[in-house]
Amino acid sequence: MPDAGDFATDLQLKAADDFSKARLAKLADSITVNLNGRCICGETIPPARLAAMPGTYRCTRCQAKAERLGVLYGCA
Incomplete structure (x- = not known):
């Protein structure tokens, strides 16, 4: 029960x-x-970046920001 x-x-x-x-x-x-070639921010990911990093989901600006925040908060 x-x-x-x-x-x-x-x-x-x-x-x-x-x-x-x-x-x-x-x-x-x-x-x-x-899959649509768009960043999480909505911008188009440059074709050269997609060719170099096929699985990426961030544009170079968002990736740089994520890396800065990762270093700042000890996540990188």
Whole structure:
């Protein structure tokens, strides 16, 4: 017979599942942006950058900003 602990666990599992689905949907959107040759900021990624880095999803300006923030916050 389910008790309050089982109910709480089920709620946590559902919340985690909903969160995962939302993250996957957001990732799918970014992949679509990448396939269209557009940066996450909406600008077109230069063809030379796409040729050099086929999997990139950032233009050179956004990549430079991400790298600066990574160094600033210790993520790089």
